[in-house]
Amino acid sequence: MRFDHGIGRQRPDRVAEEVPVALVYNGVPHAVMLATPADLEDFALGFSLSEGIVAHRDEWQLVQIEPGEDGISIQMAIPGERFEALSSQARNLPGRGGCGLCGRESLAQVMAVPAPVPRPVVDAGMITAGFAELAAAQPLNARCHGLHAAGYVQGGRLRHVREDVGRHNALDKLIGVLAYEGVLAQVDGRGVDGFVLITSRASYEIVHKTATVGIGLVAAISAPTGLAIDMAARTGLTLVAFARGEAMTVYAGRLAAE
Numbered sequence: 001m002r003f004d005h006g007i008g009r010q011r012p013d014r015v016a017e018e019v020p021v022a023l024v025y026n027g028v029p030h031a032v033m034l035a036t037p038a039d040l041e042d043f044a045l046g047f048s049l050s051e052g053i054v055a056h057r058d059e060w061q062l063v064q065i066e067p068g069e070d071g072i073s074i075q076m077a078i079p080g081e082r083f084e085a086l087s088s089q090a091r092n093l094p095g096r097g098g099c100g101l102c103g104r105e106s107l108a109q110v111m112a113v114p115a116p117v118p119r120p121v122v123d124a125g126m127i128t129a130g131f132a133e134l135a136a137a138q139p140l141n142a143r144c145h146g147l148h149a150a151g152y153v154q155g156g157r158l159r160h161v162r163e164d165v166g167r168h169n170a171l172d173k174l175i176g177v178l179a180y181e182g183v184l185a186q187v188d189g190r191g192v193d194g195f196v197l198i199t200s201r202a203s204y205e206i207v208h209k210t211a212t213v214g215i216g217l218v219a220a221i222s223a224p225t226g227l228a229i230d231m232a233a234r235t236g237l238t239l240v241a242f243a244r245g246e247a248m249t250v251y252a253g254r255l256a257a258e
Contacts, residue, residue, distance in 0.1 A: 016144040018165050020071030023047060026083045027075070036147065036164045037072060038140065039173045040065055043164075044074045046176030049184065050209035053086055054078055057179045114211040116236045120193050123256045126156060127219045128246050130197050133158040138199075150174040154183070154194030167200035168209065175213050184213050195219065195238075202241045202251075204228045211235040217253070219243045224251050 001008050019037045023030050023044060030053075035043060041062055047053075054060045059082060063075035078086070130153040140163045141147040150170040151161045160181070162173035174196070178184050183194070195217035196210050202220035204227040210218045211231070218232075219240035229251045232239035238253025 014144045016140065016146050016165050022071060022073040024073055024075050025053070025078050025086060028087070030086065032071070033166070033169060035166060035169045036140070038164075039162055039177070040072065040074060042162060042173040042176030042180070043169060044076055044176065045179055046172035046174065048076065048078070049179055050172055050175050050212050052212060054082055057184070113231070113234050114208065117211050117214055117216040118193075119216045119236060119238055119253060120195055121256045122195050122217050122238070124246070124248060126153065127195075127197070127240060127243055127248060127255075129156070130158055130195075130219070131221065131243055134161060134197050134199070137161045138163055149199045151197040152178060152183075152194050153197060159194065167198060167203070168205050171196070171198060171206060171209055175209065178213075197243075201225070202228050202239060204231055207231045207235075207237060207239060211237050219248065
């Protein structure tokens with residue numbers, strides 16, 4: 001029922017789906033995230049890389065995606081040594097759509113600093129142009145509204161975009177497709193020359209995930225947090241926030257002169 005100036009009328013509407021997605025490694029559940037049920041293979045791989053569960057694409061295998069009455073289960077296989085390390089983390093707790101740290105057991109796990117990242121040569125004009133492209137590259141949000149998007153700009157072009165109700169999920173989906181495309185040949189902080197755009201605030205987890213996969217710049221449309229700025233400074237990542245039109249603020253690192 002839509003009300004406009006006090007007058008109500010019924011009409012059809014589209015809404016974004018938010019579905020429990022269980023991430024299962026070697027048959028053992030690890031986490032349940034609330035996510036938009038699209039690009040789930042990208043999501044599973046991206047989550048595995050950005051969380052440090054595997055170090056590169058070759059250590060990860062999708063077994064199957066199983067829809068069920070209560071949600072979707074993504075079954076994955078990883079090497080034994082990776083699974084042993086994962087089993088010690090005790091992260092098998094539900095993850096809300098906006099949650100990036102649900103289930104972390106210790107402060108040390110939260111504050112682990114990724115390896116230093118290379119700083120790509122990016123100027124303000126490239127970020128402005130990237131966000132202009134991104135605004136027109138969100139088909140789910142155009143239909144339903146309320147979804148975040150993460151985009152990857154390389155060589156002056158918006159190469160990939162992924163959408164989700166959760167900003168961390170959108171970024172994980174983007175990381176997953178970049179891994180499939182060979183952009184992230186190995187998570188070791190070398191050789192990634194593009195940058196990330198995110199239609200949300202710049203939270204700690206956004207910075208941490210981006211740095212973990214070796215990307216040296218993230219630009220957000222909204223505000224940063226203090227912890228995100230600190231993490232960016234400690235990894236050498238350039239953090240840009242309040243990127244709207246031709247205005248933006250650099251909180252860590254620097255941009256190249258145009």
